[in-house]
Amino acid sequence: MVSKLQAIAVCLAAASSLVSGQTFRRLGTCPTLGCILPPDQQDFLPGQLFDIRFEVHAPKNGSEAFNNGVPDEKFTATIVKEEKGHGKGPRAKSLTEFFGLKQEPKLEKWTFSWFEDLFAKDAKTPSVVNVASKVYRSVALYEPGTYTVVLDYYGGKTTVATWVVRPLAEKKKAKNVIFFIGDGMTTNMITAARLLAHKTINGKYQSLLQLDKFPVLGHQMSHSIDTFITDSANSASALYSGHKSTVNAMGVYADSSPDAFDDPKVETIVELLSRIWGSAWGAVSTAFLADATPIALTAHTRSRGHYGPLIDQVLNGVTANYSSWTGHDGPDVFFGGGAENFLPGSGSYLGKDYYTEFAKKGYSVSLNKTALLAAPKTEKALGVFCKSNLPVWLERNIFPENLDKLSNDPAGGKGAAKDLPGLKEMTLKAIDILHTRSKKGAGFFLMSEAASIDKMMHVLDYDRALGDLLELDDTIRATVEKLTELGILDDTLIIVSADHGHGFDVFGSADTKYLASQDDDRSKRDAIGVYENSGLSQYTIANPAISYNTGPNFPLNWDPRYVLAAGLGANPDRREAYGVDKSGPRTPAAPLANGSSSDYYANAKDKPNGFLVNGTLPTDQAQGVHSLTDVPVYAMGPCQETFGGTYNNIDVFYKIATCLGLGHGKHVTQGKKGGK
Amino acid sequence: MVSKLQAIAVCLAAASSLVSGQTFRRLGTCPTLGCILPPDQQDFLPGQLFDIRFEVHAPKNGSEAFNNGVPDEKFTATIVKEEKGHGKGPRAKSLTEFFGLKQEPKLEKWTFSWFEDLFAKDAKTPSVVNVASKVYRSVALYEPGTYTVVLDYYGGKTTVATWVVRPLAEKKKAKNVIFFIGDGMTTNMITAARLLAHKTINGKYQSLLQLDKFPVLGHQMSHSIDTFITDSANSASALYSGHKSTVNAMGVYADSSPDAFDDPKVETIVELLSRIWGSAWGAVSTAFLADATPIALTAHTRSRGHYGPLIDQVLNGVTANYSSWTGHDGPDVFFGGGAENFLPGSGSYLGKDYYTEFAKKGYSVSLNKTALLAAPKTEKALGVFCKSNLPVWLERNIFPENLDKLSNDPAGGKGAAKDLPGLKEMTLKAIDILHTRSKKGAGFFLMSEAASIDKMMHVLDYDRALGDLLELDDTIRATVEKLTELGILDDTLIIVSADHGHGFDVFGSADTKYLASQDDDRSKRDAIGVYENSGLSQYTIANPAISYNTGPNFPLNWDPRYVLAAGLGANPDRREAYGVDKSGPRTPAAPLANGSSSDYYANAKDKPNGFLVNGTLPTDQAQGVHSLTDVPVYAMGPCQETFGGTYNNIDVFYKIATCLGLGHGKHVTQGKKGGK
Structure with missing residues (x-):
């Protein structure tokens, strides 16, 4: 696996921009020549597993040229927990000693290059950087408080990172969590969707969105760890892990190495839930299933584009490369599009048939709505209903003749996918299965994504974006009814939010x-x-x-x-x-x-x-782009009161994880396949 | 007064578009030929004074032509409160009987015209409408519940309006209310302002906006009564009175008559507060003081452009025209720009000197910051610091050399206004005066507006708009400190919101x-x-x-x-x-x-x-325009918990009025100049 991934990663490293200037940066989280990953100012859930990487950079040329391009291979690092009011604090220890590791990791070395600005890019004069690095795998911090990590390098230079471990949260307050994500969805779009679907008489709406009925509202900041505009990979990862990352990265802090799969990982909400409580979990999306928002639940990579390997990670976990990691036994429910990463061929991992791989692990496999509705509630379920993204609500419901033009048969034929479910059918079936499969007390976690709000905003197709937003709202309404029927509404925290925005607004009418x-x-x-x-x-x-x-x-x-x-x-x-x-x-x-x-x-x-x-974007952009705006968070159910006000996107994770009792002072493996 | 205003109004009636098509409407709140104002679906605070107008329309030509253009002068109207579960309900009564009026109002008649669509406008073929009308002045509904008003006309046609009187709220829960309005301010702009002024390290802000620290967040819908895009006049009026109106209208429901000052009025928050509790109140703005947001506290007009008369209304109330109305004795504090409507001349009402008029009623008058800071806390205070709007924060603080280019001396000289206060100095002084002047238990109400967020967004000057947003945030921070010093923080409800948005967002960086x-x-x-x-x-x-x-x-x-x-x-x-x-x-x-x-x-x-x-707006627009988006509401203090979730802008009024105990089951006149 490593060799193939490395091959892919080498290609990507050339294409992707590593990030200390502005438009481009050497490494976004590392303005100095000594890098600690996770970097300064990061937060952790007690007991959350993560990797630590140190890098020492030696730029060969450019404005930062240092030490003739020879990186310090003898760098050292220590960690210590800050103790207040206890006189002399504890001694800083090496990482190997602090975490009780059996051996010091091996030294790694590589070279990368970047452009200092657009002039350098036009002149084709890259800056080249040699790197020495070590990585410590699968560690955790159990005691809440503040930790200081110090990297010493080049005989006197130091980089310091301050980390905060959040309070313990060992009690599970909500049985279930359903997290709806409207990809790219802003308050502005919600306002426009209300106007499309709900009638006013003299300034008073005669009906409302389900979102309008949520008792608690918050705003979350979507920015990346190193840029103020995010993509959907690292923002989803922040929501799922409490750790921001770099554009295109998920479940890792992006390092500068050529391999996109060796970056320092962080444990995600579903990995925590599986390990600690053995809860059932699922993901539903109108996107292709290897797309950022669904796949970030289990993905650990710097490069979101490795679709095939990421489908393998969701089924088999991070087992095949580098080191032990927390286990999970695959999702209980996984519904969406993206057949091209399941069908055997160039799109799938090692060319394997992932319908078969899932079936071998006991999954029912549905390729259309009829099969989906008939799938047993007691079994794990995979549903892949088309190639690429699901056609949008407007095609599925208003202009079905457009569906016939597509060549998206999930079984690999040349024709169009027929008998398509929508977000509502997928979500309601997912709840049925997750509720049936959840062990007593362990409950379930479901992520349900309306992906094409974003995708249609990218192509400036406002009607289709708002149609999918209304489908999301209709799905939330049906979910509340379903949970009421099942008698679990009061046990279930429902969160609705977005991963980022687009700068959309309505400014009038057009005749x-x-x-x-x-x-x-x-x-x-x-x-x-x-x-x-x-x-x-x-x-x-x-x-x-x-x-x-x-x-x-x-x-x-x-x-x-x-x-x-x-x-x-x-x-x-x-x-x-x-x-x-x-x-x-x-x-x-x-x-x-x-x-x-x-x-x-x-x-x-x-x-x-x-x-x-004429546009305002660089002319190599064919579409609109993501924007800065804080996005709304709607909350209803146990712990709802913790979601009011304004906070960072990582806090959405800490709020959910606290409500689910995932912050433990010792290593817990109650889950069926817990343990590292 | 009537004759002059009517003359102005006739001119405006030609220019302003009355609103049953889409781009243009005959009368926005009246799709049929019989109009009830307030129309169907309106809400009222118990005891809130208001006027009622009926209009019967007879279009002479166009697609609605009826009865040869002769309106029914014998129309009748009734009102009845709905009684549920009491068998036979009460009988519907005429308005004169129901409200115990001494006489039936006189019949009024007029003619207006409008265009059915843009083609009609291009062809210069207006539709002409003759009108018969009656208006009932200064009535109130005291019993919470649902009322039905029926207009019978043309021997068999009926128009029905259902009104809701909200629950009684007779207890005052907050001593003081400070209502900050960021004109045109959206969540997107707040996010951008945070990015400008506060530093992040690896994705974590090292300091935050004061707004980010508010415990409760809501969203309010800004749309007008008859269009989905509002202006600042009718949205301010909705926030202050609980009644939406039409673009350009404040404190009235817009009728079709030529006179802009005879439209049916509604009692505003400061009129209620003055009448019921005799509370002190003030308005502070970086706009000219006759501008919509400050003036809508006391204005009753369909046409916001009558600046001179509106300055007279803020000082003397609606006393000179039409009918008795609730009294108020002028604001305790009135700080802002707009000297051109105070200096004797074409900009002031009847050419009078309003510095003198205010001084005659006991006001200290400050024309610069030094005078403002020295003004006695015990006296009513007028502060007018320049002509037009206050120069923005960026000119006052970063580019003061630009101030010298202006000819905005508030004393009427040809030079520039010097020694300008900012929003913070005006607001803190206002609090000092209001706190000193508030009678025991009666407390105070202050509206403080950052006006140029909107004005600078209109001219696409994002830096200046965000500078004024940061000044607002800095003012709120200083206000919290000031209230703490005065020992009244816990008694004071602080609300921060906006009247509408602009479709602004940040999408990247530019080198x-x-x-x-x-x-x-x-x-x-x-x-x-x-x-x-x-x-x-x-x-x-x-x-x-x-x-x-x-x-x-x-x-x-x-x-x-x-x-x-x-x-x-x-x-x-x-x-x-x-x-x-x-x-x-x-x-x-x-x-x-x-x-x-x-x-x-x-x-x-x-x-x-x-x-x-190139733009997206009609080419007769020199600026950007308002947008649809819901705007945020931040709340802190007594009743803060009532401001979470999503609601209409009129609900901001009902929430504040409920917290202030302004919903009474009988006519209350505890205020020093209460009573109608």
Whole structure:
């Protein structure tokens, strides 16, 4: 396994930017030449397993050139717990002594390069760095308090990291946790979705979102450990592990080594739950299952793109490489898209058939909604319903003719995936199985993701993004009803949040008839009504010619004359005409016919009636990008009161872990396959 | 007074759009030809005074043409309280009988016109409507429950309005309320302001905003009664009165009459507080004082632009026109800009000197910071520190040389206003005066507005908007300290919210050096770093060459090489180069040299080094516009627990009014000038 992964990783190391400047950094968490990973200012749950890596950097050239590019191989490190008011504190110990390790790890060495800024990139003058490193695997800190780790290198330089171990939390207060993630979902989008699906009379909504009924609201900060804009990998990882990371990393602190799978790991919520309580757990997503949000529950890699190996990790855990690690016996439920990483071939790990691999470990395998609904509640369940992401709610419910155009058969045929479940069917079935399979007292944990809020915002397809947000809200409503039926509503903490945002907002209405009637770009913009001319939502007005039957929580008309005018602050070049695209999701930008494939212009086939707007993003970006905004957290159930106010995304993990009694003062292995 | 106001109003009626289409509506709250104001679905505080207007419309032409344009003058109306489970309910009574009025109001008649859509506007074919109307002044509903109002017209047509009177709330739970409003402030902007002023190390903030420390968080919906995008007038009015209104209206439901001051009124929070408890109250703003957010506390008009008369209303109440109304004796504190509406001349009501008018009623009058700080705590205080809006925090603190360019002397001279206070100095002085002047048990109410968050977002000047947001946060921090010093922190409910948003977000960093070095629009965009290239905030890194001394809650460097890249979804044409403008606030769009004054292009003088981005708004818009997003509500103090979750903006009023014991089952006039 190592050799193959290393091969992949070498390629990626060239493509991915390691991060001490701004646009680019040598290593984002290491502004000095001595690196401690986990770095300064990190938090830990008591007893949470993690790895520690030290790196000493010797830049050969560039503004940081040092010691002729020869890294100090004789570096040393110590750790000590701070003791207040006890006179003389304890002595700082080497890591080997402190953690009682049998032997000192071997020294590792490698070289990497980076650009100091965009001018250096244009000039093709990379800075090259030689590295000496050691890694300590699978350790834990059990006593709450503050720890100081010191790295000594180059005969007198020191790097210091201060770590905080959070309070003990050994009592389980919630039997179950259901964590809904609207990928990329912001307050702005929730407001817009409410306007689409729920009618107002004279300023008062006649019905509301399920989200609007949650008693407790908080905001969480989504930024990465080393950049203020995150991607979905490291933000999901922060929510699941209490440790932020770098863009594209999950379940690890990103190091500078070429191998994407040797980075220092941290134990995740489901690994903790499996080890400590033996709880059942599952993940449901409308994305492909190897995508960041579902896979970050079990993934330990710096590079999210290793889809095949990550599907192996979710089933078999981190067993095959490097060191012992906490075990888990695979999820009880795993539903979503991404057949290409299960079908034998180039997309799967070692070319194996993962339908078979899952079946061998006792999973029922469902490839369509009918099979899903019939799957036994007592068995572990895999459900893979298409290649790539699930088609969005708008295709599945309003424009099903578009489904036939796809070649996404989960069984590997050339045709389209038929008989697709939605987020609601997957989530309700997951609850049935998890509730049935959860051992007395151990309960379950379910993550359910509405992935295409993000994916459709990326392509500026506001209708499809909001359709999937409304599907999420409808799923939450159905979940509350289901938990009530099962008699477990009061035992279940329901959290709804997001991993990051997009800078979306609605700013008025557009008269699509008037816009289409105008001949030039500037006149078309007169179709936009702002303030007193914005009017009310026409999506909630019944049109006798239209009957979608998608329920009371969705629009009555997706294609009214007056539509929402909305947009983002960060865009590629594109045309805008607003209103729903009936032929499928947008592709707003494309290369010119004979142009570079990484130089994007407004796509001539997208919104041909619209007006042209040049973008604000680099022209190698074909899509919109993530944004900075804090995202909302909705909480209901045991421990709900701890989720009010404003906090970091890692605190979502500590709040959930505290509610679930996962912070222990000694190594606990009550789970069926606990133990390292 | 009536004649002059009517003259103004006639002009406005032509300019303002009355609102049953979408871009334009006949009357937004009245889709049928019979109108009840307040309309269906409105809420009331028990005992809250309000007016009721009925209108019967007879369109002469257009798609709604009816009865040859002759309105029914014999319309009748009844009201009845719904009684459940009591068998036969009470009989519906005429309004005159129900409210015990001495006489039936006179019939009024007028004519107005509107356009059915943009095509009609282009063709210049207005629809003309004749109206018959009656208005019932200064009534109240004292019993909580549901009321039904029925309008019968045209011999068989009926319009029904259902009203809800909220529960009684006769006990005062908070002595004082301080309501901070960040005009236009969203969660996205708060997140960006935190990033500017507070430093992170490896993903953990080393200091936080004061807002981040509030224990309770909610979201409120800002939409208008008849459009989904609001302006600051009717959203402020909703927050202050529990009644939404139409864009540009405050303290009234907008009717279709030509007079902007005869619309049916609703009693506001400070009118209630003055009447019921005789509490002291004040308003502080960085806007001109006749601007929507401060003036909506006492204003009753459909047209926010009547600045002079509205300054008279704040001092003298609604006494001179139409009918008796609840009295108030003017604010105890009134600090802000807008000298042009106080100085005798065309900007003041009847050309009078309002410095003198305020002084005659016992106010100290301060025209600069020195005078403000020296003003007696025991007297009512007026402070007007400049013409127009206060220069923003960035000019007052970082670029004071720009202040000299202004001609804004509050005394009416030609020079610049000197010795300006900021929001913090005004707010702390206001608290001193209000605390000193509040009668035992009656406490005080203060509204403090950071106005230029909105004003600078309108001109896409993100640095200046966020500077004023940080000034607001610094003011809230100082307020908590001041209340602690005075020993009244635990008696005081502090609410921080906004009236609406702008679709702003940060999407990355920009390398200003690289951007300036590139020659064409597309290459300049390569300076934008997204995701792993966004880096960290360089605003928090000390530059030895710079020392602003603006305190720990502000950036150390406003002009780093790497700046935030941010933007809005709704823009006029403009250039973008990011980074602070040192010469003063931006003017992003301007008419062409010999072009129409209402056709805006990117301003050649704004960001000349930047890249061109064409807009998404109608080309008659020179600025960005308000957006849809729900805005945050932060609460701390007595009743804080009632502000969690998601609710309508009118609920902010009902929550505050309930906490202040303003919902009474009989007419209460404990205040010094209570009574109608």
